[in-house]
Amino acid sequence: MMRPLPLTALTALCVAIAALALPGAATAGPRKEAARRAAAKARKKARRSGRKRTRKTTRCDRACRRKRKTREARRVKKSRFLGGTHWRIKSKAGVVHVWRPRGFRRKGGGIVVYVHGYQSSADKTWGNKAIAEQFRMSRQNALFIVVDGPQNPRDKVKFPALTKLFTVVQRYTRLRLPRGHIVAIGHSAAYRTIVNWLDYRYLDHVVLVDALYANGPQFYAWMETHKYKDWHKLIVISYDTLSQTKRFLSKFKYVVKRKRFPDRYGEFTPSQKRGRILFIRSQYGHAQLINNKRVIPLLLRLTRLALL
Numbered sequence: 001m002m003r004p005l006p007l008t009a010l011t012a013l014c015v016a017i018a019a020l021a022l023p024g025a026a027t028a029g030p031r032k033e034a035a036r037r038a039a040a041k042a043r044k045k046a047r048r049s050g051r052k053r054t055r056k057t058t059r060c061d062r063a064c065r066r067k068r069k070t071r072e073a074r075r076v077k078k079s080r081f082l083g084g085t086h087w088r089i090k091s092k093a094g095v096v097h098v099w100r101p102r103g104f105r106r107k108g109g110g111i112v113v114y115v116h117g118y119q120s121s122a123d124k125t126w127g128n129k130a131i132a133e134q135f136r137m138s139r140q141n142a143l144f145i146v147v148d149g150p151q152n153p154r155d156k157v158k159f160p161a162l163t164k165l166f167t168v169v170q171r172y173t174r175l176r177l178p179r180g181h182i183v184a185i186g187h188s189a190a191y192r193t194i195v196n197w198l199d200y201r202y203l204d205h206v207v208l209v210d211a212l213y214a215n216g217p218q219f220y221a222w223m224e225t226h227k228y229k230d231w232h233k234l235i236v237i238s239y240d241t242l243s244q245t246k247r248f249l250s251k252f253k254y255v256v257k258r259k260r261f262p263d264r265y266g267e268f269t270p271s272q273k274r275g276r277i278l279f280i281r282s283q284y285g286h287a288q289l290i291n292n293k294r295v296i297p298l299l300l301r302l303t304r305l306a307l308l
Helices: 007-021 025-075 122-127 130-138 162-173 188-197 216-224 242-249 270-274 295-301
Strands: 076-081 084-090 095-100 110-115 142-147 182-187 203-209 233-238 255-258 277-281
Touching (some): 076 162, 095 162, 110 188, 122 130, 142 162, 182 295, 216 233, 233 295, 242 277
Parallel strands (some): 182 203, 233 277
Antiparallel strands (some): 076 084, 095 142
16 A cells, blocks of 8 residues: 655645646746846846947047047147247147246236238247247236238138137147236238137237238227227237328227337337327338337237236
């Protein structure tokens, strides 16, 4: 006589028989396990692929950053010059020279941007040292910038926006630009570049050295209808452009005039120093105005820039 099965064994046997009786039940367990393993394998593979992709992307990012830094380093050259610090920047728009004089203080400091006329690039203008030496002689607490301008009437303006120019300067010099007065000074055809800067809110001084012979309406609006016109100061020196300058200035009632350029700053009268528009009829010729190293230092003294 057979011994009766224990209750637990009998229960397990009944469950097994019932499972075998269901259609497809014999393979449900193995299939489910195979699917679970396949899903786990796929997840593991995806994680590995993601890690590889991340590592590859990181390596690419690092390499790209190194290449970008190398390219930027090639575009800028830093050196000591006239007791200060000089940067030559070769940007996509054109060449920019930046000079920070010794003793420069960012607090209370300003910016002077110089543009030359036709047939003289920024490199050529800076290379003859006439401009740089006059910057030093002016003793202004300012950051000095010289930019490329059009080289002939058909050439386009290289830097039509001061905002982009200042971005280039900050990017390559790593300097925090001062927030003081901004002076745009140009010789001859430099007016083509400067006229594009008149809409810049913080530009408050324009100095035209034998350079006012076109775009009169724009310069008039800058002095008469601009939102911040009360802060603006215009200094005009003329020799070859005398007739055009007189015709332009005849529209204003508050022009302060001077017949000759003085030898010393003290020879300017108080009204000439304070006037919103100062007109000087030069005894120096067109090229002499820049090359004699007397004019620009005194003109910069007439601005609201602080002395070093």
